[in-house]
Amino acid sequence: MYDCIIIGTGPAGxxxxxxxxxxxxxxxxxxxxxxxxxxxxxxxxxxxxGFPEISGQGLFEKFKEHxxxxxxxxxxxxxxxxxxxxxxxxxxxxxxxxxxxTIILAMGVMSAKVLxxxxxxxxxxxxxxxxxxxxxxxxxxxxxxxxxxxxxHEVEYLADLAAQVYYYPTFDSAVQRDNITISKDRPKIxxxxxxxxxxxxxxxxxxxxxxxxxLRNAIAPSSLIPGIQLDHxxxxxxxxxxxxxxxxxxxxxxxxxxxxxxKAVGEGNIAAHSVISHLAEKE
Amino acid sequence: MYDCIIIGTGPAGxxxxxxxxxxxxxxxxxxxxxxxxxxxxxxxxxxxxGFPEISGQGLFEKFKEHxxxxxxxxxxxxxxxxxxxxxxxxxxxxxxxxxxxTIILAMGVMSAKVLxxxxxxxxxxxxxxxxxxxxxxxxxxxxxxxxxxxxxHEVEYLADLAAQVYYYPTFDSAVQRDNITISKDRPKIxxxxxxxxxxxxxxxxxxxxxxxxxLRNAIAPSSLIPGIQLDHxxxxxxxxxxxxxxxxxxxxxxxxxxxxxxKAVGEGNIAAHSVISHLAEKE
Numbered sequence: 001m002y003d004c005i006i007i008g009t010g011p012a013g014x015x016x017x018x019x020x021x022x023x024x025x026x027x028x029x030x031x032x033x034x035x036x037x038x039x040x041x042x043x044x045x046x047x048x049x050g051f052p053e054i055s056g057q058g059l060f061e062k063f064k065e066h067x068x069x070x071x072x073x074x075x076x077x078x079x080x081x082x083x084x085x086x087x088x089x090x091x092x093x094x095x096x097x098x099x100x101x102t103i104i105l106a107m108g109v110m111s112a113k114v115l116x117x118x119x120x121x122x123x124x125x126x127x128x129x130x131x132x133x134x135x136x137x138x139x140x141x142x143x144x145x146x147x148x149x150x151x152x153h154e155v156e157y158l159a160d161l162a163a164q165v166y167y168y169p170t171f172d173s174a175v176q177r178d179n180i181t182i183s184k185d186r187p188k189i190x191x192x193x194x195x196x197x198x199x200x201x202x203x204x205x206x207x208x209x210x211x212x213x214x215l216r217n218a219i220a221p222s223s224l225i226p227g228i229q230l231d232h233x234x235x236x237x238x239x240x241x242x243x244x245x246x247x248x249x250x251x252x253x254x255x256x257x258x259x260x261x262x263k264a265v266g267e268g269n270i271a272a273h274s275v276i277s278h279l280a281e282k283e
Numbered sequence: 284m285y286d287c288i289i290i291g292t293g294p295a296g297x298x299x300x301x302x303x304x305x306x307x308x309x310x311x312x313x314x315x316x317x318x319x320x321x322x323x324x325x326x327x328x329x330x331x332x333g334f335p336e337i338s339g340q341g342l343f344e345k346f347k348e349h350x351x352x353x354x355x356x357x358x359x360x361x362x363x364x365x366x367x368x369x370x371x372x373x374x375x376x377x378x379x380x381x382x383x384x385t386i387i388l389a390m391g392v393m394s395a396k397v398l399x400x401x402x403x404x405x406x407x408x409x410x411x412x413x414x415x416x417x418x419x420x421x422x423x424x425x426x427x428x429x430x431x432x433x434x435x436h437e438v439e440y441l442a443d444l445a446a447q448v449y450y451y452p453t454f455d456s457a458v459q460r461d462n463i464t465i466s467k468d469r470p471k472i473x474x475x476x477x478x479x480x481x482x483x484x485x486x487x488x489x490x491x492x493x494x495x496x497x498l499r500n501a502i503a504p505s506s507l508i509p510g511i512q513l514d515h516x517x518x519x520x521x522x523x524x525x526x527x528x529x530x531x532x533x534x535x536x537x538x539x540x541x542x543x544x545x546k547a548v549g550e551g552n553i554a555a556h557s558v559i560s561h562l563a564e565k566e
Contacts, residue, residue, distance in 0.1 A: 266549010
């Protein structure tokens with residue numbers, strides 16, 4: 001049982017990880033080894049105190065240096081599900097189970113909008129995880145929505161299983177398979193009865209499918225952790241970064257505006273200190 | 284009329300100033316040119332993201348560099364009083380009046396305890412400002428409590444006016460005047476009737492005085508801004524860093540634990556963005 005699981009490798013997760021490490025806590029940090037795409041792609045940052053003017057790439061390198069100096073490891077798995085289990089948490093990451101006393105959510109905000117019908121059909125044809133649910137669609141017809149090239153290996157994995165894949169990447173894809181049809185049209189509505197039956201596109205066209213995989217950088221918080229309280233699209237927290245679930249804290253963009261690196265590192269710091277207090281109370 | 288007045292030059296005030304400057308706001312930033320003593324004296328900081336390991340002096344130099352690069356000025360005056368004036372604020376700094384639409388309080392936490400009787404006799408013999416109130420004690424007997432050598436010029440100014448100064452510095456003082464009596468005893472209770480009459484020391488000795496000057500790095504928030512809502516010793520704020528007074532925001536150590544640089548810069552960032560939103564609403 002870990003002391004804590006941190007989800008997300010942006011500035012908020014980074015700040016939380018550094019602080020838990022300083023306090024010698026036993027934690028797993030899930031996310032991308034390339035940290036945050038948002039940070040890396042920023043052209044010029046002038047309001048991160050201590051760096052008068054730095055590029056996103058420059059700040060990324062400083063962050064990387066800090067992680068290495070602190071001896072912290074990133075576990076490059078995608079978290080698909082977090083379950084409150086009465087005093088502790090179970091986390092499913094790429095189909096492997098992890099357990100921890102506390103959780104820090106630092107997964108940023110979803111830039112993609114949730115589709116109409118997506119929440120409704122989650123678990124009934126809508127999936128966020130190819131490795132978890134791919135086998136259910138062996139020999140079937142599926143749609144795959146993808147917003148980052150880093151998930152394309154999952155698209156190929158799905159094409160190995162499914163009879164037909166209708167693929168909707170938000171970028172120029174280089175994937176070539178006989179059973180993959182790439183479309184520039186944008187998905188709009190997921191429809192069905194008890195199960196997903198079709199996907200309606202912006203053009204008005206309707207594609208018949210048995211399932212829809214949404215492979216995105218982030219999962220909507222309410223899909224990731226059942227029962228978490230939201231404040232519009234953000235996770236509701238108090239000033240100690242506590243959510244409504246005991247032992248579960250959130251920080252960074254996922255808790256709301258301003259979407260700023262400095263705000264994110266500040267909240268990551270607070271969340272880590274709240275975890276440390278929470279663990280001390282339980283002992 | 285300024286857009287904003289920032290009080291305090293620690294990490295929270297710095298972060299707020301950088302952001303207001305980025306948004307081209309017209310503001311005054313009060314505090315010490317040496318920024319925060321707490322930052323400068325830190326031996327080793329390992330949890331400020333981007334600097335794997337840096338000394339307090341090192342981070343101070345980075346902050347200084349940032350201030351210079353951004354073209355921000357520090358106004359080295361001590362703020363004695365902030366008054367809500369119906370939609371805007373009046374700020375008294377070293378006896379000079381400033382007006383602003385919004386306030387950011389970033390004055391840190393008081394390390395010194397408030398004396399028994401201090402709040403009660405504020406304005407009735409207790410003063411925080413030699414230049415403001417010194418003239419009231421011409422030819423009288425006063426006590427001066429001082430916790431930083433940087434206020435010793437005020438002690439000498441008071442000695443020019445008063446008949447007798449009982450002086451209680453918390454450090455080794457080099458001040459030499461015929462009418463200044465330096466004591467290593469510690470003040471404990473301020474007593475009087477309608478006005479201050481005496482100061483009781485820890486040793487049990489009672490010194491008869493007409494006034495008590497408390498020259499400290501920080502003033503308790505409730506003394507600085509009448510009407511501000513506290514949460515124990517800290518300023519009560521919501522997640523946008525808003526206090527109970529409209530247009531008045533607070534950030535950094537003065538809003539509570541954890542007392543951390545990273546938390547402070549994060550809150551300074553949020554406070555600045557809240558000021559920017561507030562100004563936009565008023566326009």
